[in-house]
Amino acid sequence: MNKTKRVLVVGSGIGGATAAYALAKAGLETHCIDIQPARSTLGSGICLLHNTMRALSEIGLADPCLDSGLRFEVFKQFDAAGNLLMSNPTPPGIGIRRPELARILETSASAAGAKMERGLTAKSVSDRGDCVEVEFSDGREAAYDLVVAADGAYSKLREQFFGAEHRVCFAGQSAWRFNAPRPPEVDGFCLYRSPDGKRTVGALPTSKETCYLFFLENSAQHLHWPDDQLDVLVRERLAGFSAPVIQDSLALITSPQQVLVRPFDVTLVPAPWHRGRVVLLGDSAHSPTPQMTSGGGMAIEDAVVLAQCLKAESSIPEALVAYTNRRFERVSTVWNASLQLCKYEQEAVPNPQRSAALLLQTYQYLGQPM
Template identity: 35%
Template structure:
């Protein structure tokens, strides 16, 4: 069956954009990817990846690449601030996959490896370039670029992140991401022989760490912070050490003691949004954080972008009219993305309010189970 497009432009070279480029190229679409950063950099420390997100990575043919740059774990161990075990949440075998458990990787390393895959394929990559206008026509969309060139495409995909320019420019009235009242700290630390991903629930915060290699883990700490603000670089280490003082188990004390100015400490305010349907307008489609930006509480942010790519390619492969394929895509993705965004937001509320640890662990366990369903 013939697919409804022959060419596609993808705006944005992050995880969602690269995943879409790979997925569409593999079904025979001529893909052009543009990225405004001439160096194609990815900021950040590590990321935790759920088992269902690993399934999407596998479907994209990227599992070997992930395993070269990360590692898997089979459970999430949840403790209170003193180190008493509250619950072990197993990461079962993912249906439709050989994967057992979730994973962790350094974000820049995996992004670089994905970029190398994109470059190895028949995909045109243009760096330091963005769009200046997109005109939707009956047969194709006309796009002009910041380098003065222009071209026609059967489909234009906005994958330019939570603060998407494509959304702002071509979906008037679309909601903007909102600050959640919480920020996340991240750092890179020694692994200390840790086997599973581990999480500690404090009074108004959460502290955890995920293995990302044989020798390293990445640390995360979610903090209730009423205002959205930037932390000066010289305050990152002392402020994070002060925050971790609440957690008194031996391993958390050891971890705190290893933190230095070279631990790649980062702080980022957490924002989220779920854009109501439609996610497309004519031949222009939004994917990833452009439409379903979530907080990291369920380790599914990047994974939702990987899943978008898998589902989009699957629906377009069914043939028929382009608009029908885009409609099927958004409707197939809606409830799953809504659940992740809503449940992640609720987990953040519980942490900010100092709410029930039992509700927190129950939401995590039930959501992980629900995500095992096919995408």
């Protein structure tokens, strides 16, 4: 197999859009499609840790994220009433609104020369050995040297090329999320714990003016809530948290659409992450629980490393082997730490100190080169 010239990236989420940008910048003819007709303007926030910012900096995208988001260097723990219990320095990261991050990544990919198309999916993908033939949902057909499956945790391409055994499974928690104006005390990653330690509310700045709050709920199975009741249900769940940050933010929720709920569905595909000319990237390869705030960061790092490997290696198989070799151990370490933290939070008697220690230890690990 010769060097890659034409690449199709399926999915323009955090991983796919970063890959489209990095691949186009590396000189590859890059086409990126997403099934959603438009980029969402809704969505909560996301934390980009120090290692993620370093990866974005390597490809020249850190500054626009810093301009839009808010830099922080502290991890704070409070009780449910909002009294500060502990404050630890962390390596610098940023919080940013998800729609802003998506805008930065997608417009940068377009500007770098990637062809970005929305409202489009791959109806069929056939690896012919010397190329991958793709039929699109609008009837067009094209051939590529490589297909990057960046279609998220519920990836159809993973199912087709890696089998059903890597489907996600439920990790026993779901997140409730909503945006709010940022009070001054939310100047870093903040956790508020209930007196029994069993319930946690988090707050993260997303700009000078805004922040987002999240609440983690344990359950044995996926829970199903009526969409038109989410505002009432989130208030019920947070009633025991009297911290002004939490109650003032809840008071501004006037419609159920302001509240997002998502189960933690996880998978970690064993190495290697390619079959022939189809390679997994981001959540399609490794969907973690969000405790390490690193799923998006790992997807960004994947994209940077994949582009480097395709540029450095002389054939596609060599590049794809090098890609998994550089990514698997690092991603697994973070994925395992996230899941461990999620399990700790579901224990009958949680131990916040032990969780904080694992969190900080894994932050340190992430400081190592990717």
